[in-house]
Amino acid sequence: MQSALVLLALLLLPLxxxxxxxxxxxxxxxxxxxxxxxxxxxxxxxxDNTTPEFTDPTYMGILENYNQxxxxxxxxxxxxxxxxxEPGVFNFTLGNQIADLAEEYGMVLRGHNGVWYEELPxxxxxxxxxxxGLAYAVQRHVSGIVGQYAGRxxxxxxxxxxLNDNGTYRExxxxxxxxTTYINIALEAARAADPNVKxxxxxxxxxxxxxxxxxxxxxxxxxxSEGVPLSGVGMESHFIVGEVPxxxxxxxxxxxxxxxxxxxxxxxxRMELPATEELxxxxxxxxxxxxxxxxxxSACVGVTVWDWTDKYSWVPGTFPGYGDACPWDANYTRTxxxxxxxxxxxxxxxxx
Ligand code: 9MR
Numbered sequence: 001m002q003s004a005l006v007l008l009a010l011l012l013l014p015l016x017x018x019x020x021x022x023x024x025x026x027x028x029x030x031x032x033x034x035x036x037x038x039x040x041x042x043x044x045x046x047x048d049n050t051t052p053e054f055t056d057p058t059y060m061g062i063l064e065n066y067n068q069x070x071x072x073x074x075x076x077x078x079x080x081x082x083x084x085x086e087p088g089v090f091n092f093t094l095g096n097q098i099a100d101l102a103e104e105y106g107m108v109l110r111g112h113n114g115v116w117y118e119e120l121p122x123x124x125x126x127x128x129x130x131x132x133g134l135a136y137a138v139q140r141h142v143s144g145i146v147g148q149y150a151g152r153x154x155x156x157x158x159x160x161x162x163l164n165d166n167g168t169y170r171e172x173x174x175x176x177x178x179x180t181t182y183i184n185i186a187l188e189a190a191r192a193a194d195p196n197v198k199x200x201x202x203x204x205x206x207x208x209x210x211x212x213x214x215x216x217x218x219x220x221x222x223x224x225s226e227g228v229p230l231s232g233v234g235m236e237s238h239f240i241v242g243e244v245p246x247x248x249x250x251x252x253x254x255x256x257x258x259x260x261x262x263x264x265x266x267x268x269x270r271m272e273l274p275a276t277e278e279l280x281x282x283x284x285x286x287x288x289x290x291x292x293x294x295x296x297x298s299a300c301v302g303v304t305v306w307d308w309t310d311k312y313s314w315v316p317g318t319f320p321g322y323g324d325a326c327p328w329d330a331n332y333t334r335t336x337x338x339x340x341x342x343x344x345x346x347x348x349x350x351x352x
Pocket of ligand 1: 048118
């Protein structure tokens with residue numbers, strides 16, 4: 001009886017929804033290995049130890065594979081609310097866990113992030129700041145976190161998402177008390193705390209030619225003219241299947257011309273669910289387009305996906321009806337998107 005049931009289950013297996021979709025076919029050791037062979041510093045991923053990811057052995061088994069991931073970004077662990085929950089009182093427990101993991105496997109670590117309008121502790125959001133008080137708090141925060149990881153972090157997203165989509169400055173509590181000087185204060189504090197770490201500004205919708213990208217380039221020129229330390233720009237790259245911008249390379253070259261390096265820092269390409277074979281194929285093409293754009297510009301140091309499996313992606317929670325944005329599906333099967341990344345790092349062209 002039992003073996004009859006097993007047989008029945010095996011017969012039904014190919015009919016399940018997920019196995020009807022195409023999977024990756026690349027026979028490669030791993031994406032980081034390919035990225036490094038292509039001269040990039042890493043292919044990496046965000047990872048989150050504030051959620052159940054780190055208690056999932058299957059997840060951890062793949063995460064810890066250096067051939068796949070040569071770089072980690074804490075999706076939440078180093079954000080202000082976790083790392084400085086009370087004024088001047090730091091808690092590095094979660095951040096250290098990711099930093100230790102990166103070190104154990106020889107992975108590059110990106111620090112994320114210093115100053116951002118989200119995920120702030122209540123002591124920051126509930127204070128009616130004057131300029132002097134907030135300047136002190138920003139300086140203490142950034143020097144605390146960058147100093148803690150000095151020598152261990154490759155690059156810090158010191159300032160995160162300072163712009164609105166129309167190119168104006170985001171009027172968050174930092175801007176309201178300090179205008180744009182909070183950016184200078186944060187970058188200078190970071191440089192004082194670690195003389196060697198790369199200092200980045202990280203932002204979305206600046207990956208392509210447009211108003212917001214121009215505004216970011218103007219901010220960079222302004223900082224450079226003031227002698228403020230800045231090493232790189234993070235191009236988040238949260239895209240939609242079939243809507244990947246066509247001006248990535250042209251735009252990336254404009255940043256390289258400013259003398260900066262840059263990285264794809266939060267790549268994912270979401271689709272409207274349910275997934276279809278056609279959407280998966282388009283997504284493969286789209287992943288190829290983004291990674292190939294990084295390949296075309298030597299100032300692009302590496303590519304990070306904003307977690308690698310749909311099981312833990314932030315996308316469905318934020319964009320209802322959308323998902324399947326990662327190169328591994330929720331069952332840890334590699335999807336055609338994986339092939340798109342691999343083909344780009346291999347320097348080959350893709351057939352649509
Ligand atoms: O992935 C992060 C998610 O777990 C958090 O709930 C969220 C809070 O806003 O932040 C997510 O990460 C964001 C990153 O820090 C900055 N760029 C956008 C990312 C996705 O929202």
